[in-house]
Amino acid sequence: MAGTIQLEVVTPEKLVVSEEATIVMAPGAEGEFGVLPGHTPFLTALTLGTLRYRDTAGTERCVFVNGGFAEALPDKVTVLAQSAERRCDIDINRAKAALERAKKRLEHSEDKAASTPDMDFERAKAALARAQTRISLAETRRNVSMQ
Ligand code: ATP
Secondary structure, eight states, X not given: OTTOEEEEEEOSSOEEEEEEEEEEEEEETTEEEEEOTTOOOEEEEEOSEEEEEEETTXXXXXXXXXXXEEEEETTEEEEEOSEEEEGGGOOXXXXXXXXXXXXXXXXXXXXXXXXXXXXXXHHHHHHHHHHHHHHHHHHXXXXXXXX
């Protein structure tokens, strides 16, 4: 189909998205970037955040992505993420439980982390950020629309 990009979002566990899109916006490690059909090829790291795209019916879709890489070609965007799920597939209760677990772990390791870097502290901070991102995405009915 002319004027579209084939978007693939893949994790080590599953194929999350395989769909034609008219625009893709993704959370790059150096800031959000947009890809339109015919874009110059590039490869970039991703950060935790929300990938947004518009499907061929004009509907904006949102996908939670946790890090990884994106490859943009003129007619294809491939995202390899550590974990990802469509907004409609986010289990908000699971994310809230993960948030509470992470908060408890952070409370317990806070004093230790003040003196020495602590792997558990870093992991709990990352888990907290994943949970917060999932919750805010699941609770947002519509993100700022793509122009
Ligand atoms: P949890 O502690 O609940 O597993 P997590 O942040 O450690 O959360 P991840 O490592 O990011 O989880 O993801 C592991 C798998 O579980 C992935 O397939 C991811 O899509 C899925 N997943 C994690 N949390 C949720 C959620 N709240 N809703 C839907 N799928 C989720």
